[in-house]
Amino acid sequence: MIVTIGISLLLLIGVFNGMRQGAVKYILKFVGLIVVWLIAYMYYKPLAQHLTFITFDVSNESALSFLNSEVVFYNVIAFAIIFTVSSIVVKIIITLINAVTQLPILKQLNGLIGGVLGFVIFYAVIFMVLNFSLLFSSETIQTAYQSSQLAQWMVTETPLLSDYFYHWMIQYK
Numbered sequence: 001m002i003v004t005i006g007i008s009l010l011l012l013i014g015v016f017n018g019m020r021q022g023a024v025k026y027i028l029k030f031v032g033l034i035v036v037w038l039i040a041y042m043y044y045k046p047l048a049q050h051l052t053f054i055t056f057d058v059s060n061e062s063a064l065s066f067l068n069s070e071v072v073f074y075n076v077i078a079f080a081i082i083f084t085v086s087s088i089v090v091k092i093i094i095t096l097i098n099a100v101t102q103l104p105i106l107k108q109l110n111g112l113i114g115g116v117l118g119f120v121i122f123y124a125v126i127f128m129v130l131n132f133s134l135l136f137s138s139e140t141i142q143t144a145y146q147s148s149q150l151a152q153w154m155v156t157e158t159p160l161l162s163d164y165f166y167h168w169m170i171q172y173k
Contacts, residue, residue, distance in 0.1 A: 001147060001148070002144070002147075002148075003144045003145065003147065003148035003150070003151050004148040004149065004150040004151065007126055007148070007150050007151060007154070008150070010122055010126055011119060011122055011123060011126070013122065014118040014119050014121060014122025014123070015115045015116075015118050015119045015122075016115070016118070017118050017122075018114040018115045018116065018117050018118020018119065018121070019111045019112070019114050019115035019118065020111075020114075021114055021118075022098070022101055022107075022110035022111055022113075022114040023110050023111075023113035023114040023116075023117050024097065024098060024101045024110055024114075025094060025098045025101070025114070026114055026117050026118065026121070027117070028093075028094045028097060028098070029094060032087075032090035032091075032093075032094060035086070035090065036083055036086040036087050036090055037083070039082060039083075039086045040079050040082040040083040040086060041079075043078075043082055044075055044078040044079040044082055045075065045078070047078035047081065047082060048071075048074040048075045048077070048078035049074075051074045051077055051078055052074065054074070054077065123154075123158075124161070126154065127154055127155070127158055127161055127165075128165075130145070130151055130154060130155050131155060131165055133145075134155065
């Protein structure tokens, strides 16, 4: 019962969040995240080589002492810098593009499609969380799952996703 209520609330939040942000912003944020990640991934190593002026000290008792921690430190700092700067640029671009969607007819259509996208995205995330949590043999998780018809339906009857997930999980190579 509690799981069903929680799932229902999360799906409603997804719909309202999607309606509020709109389809264009939702899609742009998703694409922007992928672009930002790729930019940071492609350019963090060259930047890391120029960050050696930052002092780095790790003691032998540190959890990082087994790594080539100085390289890891500079790589992480470089990735974070590029990711942050790229994210700011992408957010500015999204804000400029999203301003067009505030026109009267486009705003309603954008909100409606955004609500549907929000539902689908939240549904997919809940589906994955349910499936991954069922991999654990926790009695609490199993009992909560068995008490929720909605959770059971999502795991077993979701078109395409249920079969795909099942085949993906049993595949071993």
